[in-house]
Amino acid sequence: MIPDKKVISVRNLVKKFGSFVANDNLSFEVCEGEIFGFLGANGAGKTTAIRILSGLSSPTSGEVIVAGFDAHKQPEQIKKNIGYMCQKFSLYEDLTVKENIMLYGGIYGIRKQVIRERTQSLLERLNFAEYGDRLIAALPLGLKQKLAFSVAVLHEPKIVFLDEPTGGVDPITRRQFWEMIYETASRGITVFVTTHYMDEAEYCDRISIMNEGKIVALDTPAGLKKQYNVDSVEEVFIRITRPGKN
Amino acid sequence: MADIPIISVSNLSKSFGDVRALKDISFSVNEGDIFGFIGPDGAGKTTLFRIITTLLLPDKGEVTVMGADCKKNYKEVRRNIGYMPGRFSLYMDLTVEENLNFYAIVFGTTVKKNYDLIAEIYSQIEPFKNRLAGRLSGGMKQKLALSCALIHKPALLVLDEPTTGVDAVSRAEFWEMLRNLKKYNITILVSTPYMDEAMRCDRVALIQGGQLLSVDPPEKIRDKFSRKLFSIKAFEKYKLIMALREYPGTFTAYPFGDSVHVTFKNDMYDASLKDFLAGKGVTEVLVTETKAGIEDRFLELMEKK
Numbered sequence: 001m002i003p004d005k006k007v008i009s010v011r012n013l014v015k016k017f018g019s020f021v022a023n024d025n026l027s028f029e030v031c032e033g034e035i036f037g038f039l040g041a042n043g044a045g046k047t048t049a050i051r052i053l054s055g056l057s058s059p060t061s062g063e064v065i066v067a068g069f070d071a072h073k074q075p076e077q078i079k080k081n082i083g084y085m086c087q088k089f090s091l092y093e094d095l096t097v098k099e100n101i102m103l104y105g106g107i108y109g110i111r112k113q114v115i116r117e118r119t120q121s122l123l124e125r126l127n128f129a130e131y132g133d134r135l136i137a138a139l140p141l142g143l144k145q146k147l148a149f150s151v152a153v154l155h156e157p158k159i160v161f162l163d164e165p166t167g168g169v170d171p172i173t174r175r176q177f178w179e180m181i182y183e184t185a186s187r188g189i190t191v192f193v194t195t196h197y198m199d200e201a202e203y204c205d206r207i208s209i210m211n212e213g214k215i216v217a218l219d220t221p222a223g224l225k226k227q228y229n230v231d232s233v234e235e236v237f238i239r240i241t242r243p244g245k246n
Numbered sequence: 247m248a249d250i251p252i253i254s255v256s257n258l259s260k261s262f263g264d265v266r267a268l269k270d271i272s273f274s275v276n277e278g279d280i281f282g283f284i285g286p287d288g289a290g291k292t293t294l295f296r297i298i299t300t301l302l303l304p305d306k307g308e309v310t311v312m313g314a315d316c317k318k319n320y321k322e323v324r325r326n327i328g329y330m331p332g333r334f335s336l337y338m339d340l341t342v343e344e345n346l347n348f349y350a351i352v353f354g355t356t357v358k359k360n361y362d363l364i365a366e367i368y369s370q371i372e373p374f375k376n377r378l379a380g381r382l383s384g385g386m387k388q389k390l391a392l393s394c395a396l397i398h399k400p401a402l403l404v405l406d407e408p409t410t411g412v413d414a415v416s417r418a419e420f421w422e423m424l425r426n427l428k429k430y431n432i433t434i435l436v437s438t439p440y441m442d443e444a445m446r447c448d449r450v451a452l453i454q455g456g457q458l459l460s461v462d463p464p465e466k467i468r469d470k471f472s473r474k475l476f477s478i479k480a481f482e483k484y485k486l487i488m489a490l491r492e493y494p495g496t497f498t499a500y501p502f503g504d505s506v507h508v509t510f511k512n513d514m515y516d517a518s519l520k521d522f523l524a525g526k527g528v529t530e531v532l533v534t535e536t537k538a539g540i541e542d543r544f545l546e547l548m549e550k551k
Contacts, residue, residue, distance in 0.1 A: 041414075043383075170285070170286035202504060
């Protein structure tokens, strides 16, 4: 992680839908190579913020710079410089592993020769050689997740957004996945994780917690646990989003 | 009836074509327990629950619920079970109240008769009783589905991944609701892919690849971890993991939240560890002995398979 190199810089971001304020004056920064957890209860405003950060929606007001581009004026450049993985929808089930890689490589405008080279090295790195010609539908969940992640960073984006990346897999597969995330971050790619599973949050360098449109906490997992004097991020989350009940 | 288990499963096997979903499974569940099945997707949890709820037939083995055979006496078994499948089986085009009434009538009872049992849960969604189930939030659907599964006052409640996809606050509330049901002496069978939920159960079965890895009270699972476990932190986590894997004294090294959980071949480490790590460029290293959690034990059991 390089603390003084910011790849996401958000200042006073406001997003309104009519009179409803979905993002209420958000300000935060994310560094190059950082693993940043973006947490919040359902309806807290996470999805709205991510859509803005990934160039799919424009802010009502405030400054949002992603990978050096302005979310107001340059959403197309933002899209080219980010990757996105969500557990359910990122791969085409009725295409093979190789076909999926070709498709995504093509969408991101990578030259055919380069796609071929990257496909080869990717299959080797994942010990995937025997799976190259298999349909996605026939792969175990753990392999699908690893492949989906690899495809999301195929074009070497500045930032990759992960939506609940490790739900439902066994503890070993899950750790192999986090090691891939660490490896990616160590190459300088920023990993932006959204999840409502607090045990995933424990793996991040820093986390933010949203509640009712605002960021109400932002620190390292250890820092937050210390501040609230509890043992897990889950307890921090419950203290913040359900005050008075615990 | 303390001696008769509510559920008794012996030598149960089930295959789908070439896939062996359950391999020779045996366990029993005592009355009044919250019994958890913890394992990843594809471990066999749903298949097992479908057999217990008489929705699937086993290939081999005996399964009884309150002494009644799940194959021969399936009608009797069904009367005693409240089942909440993974995707809530609510009728989305009926209202909240209509759903509840429907489940009561199907089981030959009325909402009024057993209202005390669901009062605490249902009262939270009662203000929306005229809303269509399809228009409820996830947390509210979950509460309605639980009310529907309970309305005939079953002796056994079977919940298949009730907390998957639900936010942390709703998850905590859901476990509180289950705890509160203990006073009615309802036995609860519940599955989850989340290891941290094990601590909420009286007994826990760890399941992986169709096989039971262990069945124990949660605190015992942790105690059974067979080695000394160390938590190691450093500024650069990835470098730390890679270096630990190369260190000759390391037995296992897994990332674990903000640290790496490590066991050593001799159950201890010496000064050579920090020297080795420093040689790999890993600095600011902090080593502490730690207590194993459910997930550590699950990993250990998986390695032995």
